[in-house]
Amino acid sequence: MKTLIIAEHNGKQLSPAVQQAVTAAQFWRAPIDLLVAGGNDSIVQAAASISGVNRVLHANAAHLAHPLAEDVANLILSIAGDYQVILAAHSSFSRNILPRVSALLDVAMISDALTIQADNTYTRSGYAGNVHNLVQSTDSVQILTIHGSSFAAASLGGSAEIINIDAPAPFTKTRWISETHNLSDRPALSSAKIVVSGGRSLGSAEKFEEVLAPLAAKLGAALGATRAAVDAGYAPNDIQVGQTGVVVAPELYIAVGVSGAVQHTYGMKDSKIVVAINQDPDAPIFQVADYGLVADLFQAVPTLTAALN
Amino acid sequence: MKILVAVKRVVDYNIKVRVKPDGSDVDIDGVKMGVNPFDENAIEEALRLKEQGKATEVVAVSFGTQVNQDVLRHALAMGADRAILVESTAKLQSLSVAKLLKAVVEREQPNIILLGKQSIDDDAGQMGQMLAGLLNYPQATFASSVKVEGNEVTVTREVDGGTETLSMDLPAVITADLRLNEPRFVKLPNLMMARKKPIETINADELGIQLEPRLKLLKVNEPPARKPGIRVNSVEELLSKLRAEEGITL
Ligand SMILES: Cc1cc2nc3c(=O)[nH]c(=O)nc-3n(C[C@H](O)[C@H](O)[C@H](O)COP(=O)(O)OP(=O)(O)OC[C@H]3O[C@@H](n4cnc5c(N)ncnc54)[C@H](O)[C@@H]3O)c2cc1C
Ligand SMILES: Nc1ncnc2c1ncn2[C@@H]1O[C@H](COP(=O)(O)O)[C@@H](O)[C@H]1O
8 A cells, every 4th residue: 555646846846835745645654656757857856855755756758848637647547556545736737637547547536635534534625615525535546636735844854765667658639839937036926935915906017016016025925916906917827816726825915905705715814824905994805814904005005015124 | 510518507606605504515505506607618618619610519518407407598598509418316526427428428429528627616626637538538627728720729728837838639628717718798688599499308327327426525614714803003003013913024
């Protein structure tokens, strides 16, 4: 009985969430293998240095340079027989692959588990986080993604064995064409210690940047946005926080002109401290805020920025 | 070219659902229901492909009980040509629905299967990928742009930190993100006209698929509430609280 973690990377770096997946996997007290599809030596070394990992399986092949769901799923299936648990941190990468694997193994998958409990029981949220469901799997194999921020990161300092494995033949009916990255000098949203998020009320892309960027710069914060702000073109889509965007849990989350729809709060309500600045005293965001300031953001935010060291 | 669109009936996204007092499930008795938002984007995209002359027929399919007629009527009113209701009273989970949908695909032989990227009640986000796996079809999830050219479809996907563009041979499975398009409004005359369009019912039991849920729902809870916060009256007060009471260096 062994546990397999699908180790996500972006071709340059291992995703920090792999460390959280390792902590989650330790629940089963079975040897943990990490699967790296594509990637380079430094990624594999980083994977091998996570404490608690037994082996790192590295599959390298030309067609894994930009791994497709079809190819990674076939790779997982080629080794799945050795594992009773297959998991990954919840992300657009793992959500794309693991359901495909589950269907082919005839297993019902658990998405975005908040807790792992005895007897294949998990909590996960439903209705945009309005409810928590306790579910029990009746399958003999467990396939799941875990909610990163619910698990501490496993420490580094390990030295797992590295094994090269073969990749199955490429799936030729899908071809990778291109990718775009939204480059920013700010910290990555999903792992930032402080997040400043803005809503539709910023009014334009220029104002979004002009009002929020200086505050984010002083705080060393990542920028986030509501779907309304993204849809209006004020902010790029990859910084959308919420049910259908990124889920964050920073030390400090500052929501600026955000109404606090459940679809948004789903993505930020695990933050340690929440500050809300909104001119409407009845805005729902105040229900999840530790500190609420009823004010016009166009005055309050520059004042706040100026008052910081 | 035929496009099959999977349409789920869910609680309206504006409604805050309540947990039943015994914690066995959520209480959706008498609650407003509608088309899963992402599935509306899927229907819209299928209709646009038809309007561009790429597709000739758009078929909507839903899995559930007779009440699902309403979401199929909505799809027909938007412009779908016909609809199929796969009727079952079982508690359907993604894996079973994927198997049922596979059976419908085998019958209908569509060139593109469009789904929503996730249902807003279960937040599973699994069906499209499961279906593609079962059929060994190409898949493109979280689509924000779909372009069909001959026997190929090029899809731009929204992924963490940016986008990815893939090209796939048809038949293929695509799941829609909200930014794929702006679904059209349904006007009353369209709803009236949709009454005349056919909805075929298939009994799920006849498809020979095991439908017992593999995930048992043991308990439903309200999530733990955050501790109540306080109001501050000024930026200065906010900063002094964050510094003094939370020990944040700012
Ligand atoms: C299926 C589905 C999925 C969704 N997923 C997401 C998601 O992942 N993330 C997400 O964010 N949303 C999501 N949404 C949208 C969500 O329901 C809300 O519409 C959205 O979060 C609202 O964004 P907002 O707060 O910017 O805008 P609004 O709701 O318009 O709120 C603007 C707020 O700004 C305040 N304001 C205005 N002017 C000022 C001022 N000068 N100073 C201070 N405050 C001011 C107002 O009082 C108001 O509270 C989803 C919706 C659906 C249907
Ligand atoms: N009962 C159902 N009937 C029709 N379509 C469904 C059903 N369940 C799921 N789907 C489709 O599958 C997508 C993803 O669902 P899920 O995997 O449950 O998040 C939805 O957006 C729908 O397009």
